[in-house]
Amino acid sequence: MTMSDRPLLEVRGLSKDFGGLHALQGIDIDVHAGEIVGIIGPNGSGKTTFFNVLSGIFPASAGTIRFAEHQNITRLPPHRVTRCGIARTFQNQRLFNQMTVLENVCAGMVSRTRAGLLPIMLALPGARAEKAAAEQRAMELLGVFGTRLVPRRDRRAASLSYANRRRLEIARALATGPRLLLLDEPAAGMNPSETRELMSDIVRIRDRGLTIVLIEHDMHLVKGVCSRVIAFDHGEKLTEGTFGEVRNHPAVIEAYLGHRAAVAA
Amino acid sequence: MPAKWQRFSVPAIVALALAIPAVVPNAYQMGVITRICLYALLALGLNIVVGFAGLLDLGYVAFFGIGSYVYAFLASPHFGLHWPFLLALSASVVTTAIFGVLIGAPTLRLRGDYLAIVTLGFGEITYILLINLDRPINITGGPSGIVSIDPPSFLGITLRDNWQYYYLILALMGAAVALSRRLRDSRIGWAWQAIREDELAAQVMGINTVAAKLQAFAIGASFAGAGGALLASWQRSVFPDNFLFTESVNILAMVILGGVGSIPGVILGAALIVALPEIFRDFALYRLLAFGLLLMILMIFRPEGLLSFKGPPEEADPLEQVTAERQ
DSSP: OOOOSSOSEEEEEEEEEETTEEEEEEEEEEEOTTOEEEEEOOTTSSHHHHHHHHTTSSOOSEEEEEETTBSOOTTOOHHHHHHHTEEEOOSSOOOOTTSBHHHHHHHHTGGGOOOOHHHHHTTOHHHHHHHHHHHHHHHHHHGGGTTTTGGGTTSBGGGSOHHHHHHHHHHHHHHTOOSEEEEESTTTTOOHHHHHHHHHHHHHHHHTTOEEEEEOSOHHHHHHHOSEEEEEETTEEEEEESHHHHHTOHHHHHHHHOHHHHHHO | OOHHHHHHHHHHHHHHHHHHHHHOOSHHHHHHHHHHHHHHHHHHHHIIIIIISOOOOSOTHHHHHHHHHHHHHHEETTTTEEOOHHHHHHHHHHHHHHHHHHHHGGGTTOOHHHHHHHHHHHHHHHHHHHHHTTSSSOSSOGGGOBOSOOOOEETTEEOOSHHHHHHHHHHHHHHHHHHHHHHHTSHHHHHHHHHHHOHHHHHHTTOOHHHHHHHHHHHHHHHHHHHHHHHHHHHSOBOGGGGOHHHHHHHHHHHHHHOTTOHHHHHHHHHHHHHHHHHGGGGGGGHHHHHHHHHHHHHHHOTTOTTOTTOSOOOOOHHHHHHHHHO
16 A cells, blocks of 8 residues: 555535535545545534535535545536546435346446447447446446345345445445545444445455545444544534544544533543 | 247247238228337337436427428428438438427426426427417418328338338337337446436436436437328328327326336337227227226326336345345
């Protein structure tokens, strides 16, 4: 793992207001290539809003986002952000339910393929070869999760178990060819053995050359995979550091448990 | 369907379709079957917009009308133009595709009911233009339409009988089936279906939803354009009343009845919606009543359509159960 001096993702003074509500206030975050960064914080602390602004779903009210060689992606619509190399999953799964498992991953590949209407309608060799390659790559991405998804390639996404739907969301995000993967509560609803499996999956995906930022409430997972942890509260960055540093930071304990608990600690 | 069956089913269906004129006894029935194929072509086009991309279009008949009139303009004494059939047909297809984009563009931000209402409006505008554009300059011929349209002719053979039109329309319907399948299983089809399932997630997966929706509108409209040209050349005349709102509803009913998104389903839907009123012709007074009742019964017992792409509701995945037990 090499860490270049320049961060892959550089967020400066990022703010998002909804009317009078300050959902994000002056967030500064650097993420270096190859890191697995965990974002923690109580519900409503702005974690998912941060992902939504990063991925272009909500336009930022202020601040800048620099990503890799792209100087400023703050104003880009979601599909352009994805084409720059940022992919994400959703906290409340948003799979393409009536499409098959394989088609879900293929849908992630649309922006990485080129064939136009006429070559497709005429079934020209170029379009056919591109489609075959896309399907082969999709199979390979299903294979990231061992035998969890591969045997179910032709089932509809809606028929999958909860954990498999989470895995499919990750495979679909990987299909867009990202350098940065944002995972929004990937372990939510998973049992302990599934969470353990997910942790090794996340590390394996990082080892494929990706950088990962994840939001998670499961502290066991955060402790296990994250090289660095950032704590959010009330739309602000409270602190960052190793899991141990952040876990014992008085402001973090106060945010989770209240003022008196923080004093007692 | 097992793969080895599928290999035989396509040639079998094609052979059956080609043999139909040999076994159908009279021109009236041949005419009904030909109309089924024409409406199947239209329904396949609407299926791209509604079934694949999930955009509810209630003004689809507008494209059918535009296609018909473009053909009528280019191949009739109305403007004194007599373009060859294939050229006039291509012009209808291209023109309707352009109108598909023009009408699609302002509706891109609309969803569901709102999109339906706006497209309904476009359908009505088209009808009103067709009926009123005979003054101050006579463009559409007004309520009396355009007559004496040229029949199709290739290599010196001019089509006259219903069975000849049947082969022509069947060929274009077959092409529509092939194009629908290729598009559905392509990167463009993946994008359409993703938009249908979850537009925001589709955007976040890097799909340019604006471009994909416009492509759906253009392709869907162009099928109707081909259908319109075929109608004009078969009927030898076009009237605004061929393109009433009820036609949009009929075509949509074909798509929904057979199963939204399913290609065989849409063809079956076209067959039923065209044939049933003919079968009930003896009870002309009660025809619409019986037809409506039949549709209601179907929607109660099979709301997903006769041959839906969703298939029957799925039981628990046996593979999932094995995994669950292991944990």
